[in-house]
Amino acid sequence: MSLPIVFYGNPILRAKGLEIPKITAEIKHLAEAMIETMHAARGVGLAAQQIGRALQLTVIDLREVDRPSQLLLGTREVPAESMMPMVLLNPRITQSQGEEDGNEGCLSFPGINADIRRSATVQVSALGLREEPLRITATGLLARVLQHEIDHLNGVLFIDRMPRETLKSLETELRKLEKSTLSGLKKRPRDR
Ligand code: ZN
DSSP states (O other), rough: OOOOOOOOOOOGSSSSOOOOOOOHHHHHHHHHHHHHHHHHHOOEEEGGGEEEEBSEEEEEOOOOOOOOOOEEETTTTOOOGGGOEEEEEEEEEEEEOOOEEEEEEEESTTTOOEEEESEEEEEEEEEESSSOEEEEEEEEEHHHHHHHHHHHHTOOGGGGOOOOHHHHHHHHHHHHHHHHHHHHHHHHHHHO
């Protein structure tokens, strides 16, 4: 089941996600629905806040995008595609290295793209959907998407990381999006 995506202006996007203490059937269903939602929207990642839930849960799938990534699982290099779609619970960045500029969009900001500076390599600890502890080292697009999604889980948005000039040039567009989201919330207050 594809879920409605929450847009910029909805306060849930600023909420820090609650840690998931136990992987229940409800969490598994939610993860599945988030994967479907991400695929339907042709996104490469989706955080729980973006479907209106403040939880430490994100899904990632890079298979449709032609931008390289490297992935180590522990110390073993594995093809990134073999882990997709990836479901991560309670992910934390434990180490990061280097810097890289790259273009990003976000399903909660339709039509908005910008170059954002991120760490080039990150190490992430998380739980997988079978409660298995994961230690992931990623570079390339995967490193970028992990940082973008883990930001979401902490209520941080890519506009917070944009250079001031970029943000300024998007100001009108952002205000418009925020306004239309807020007026939608007023009309259907119990939807989200
Ligand atoms: Zn996003």
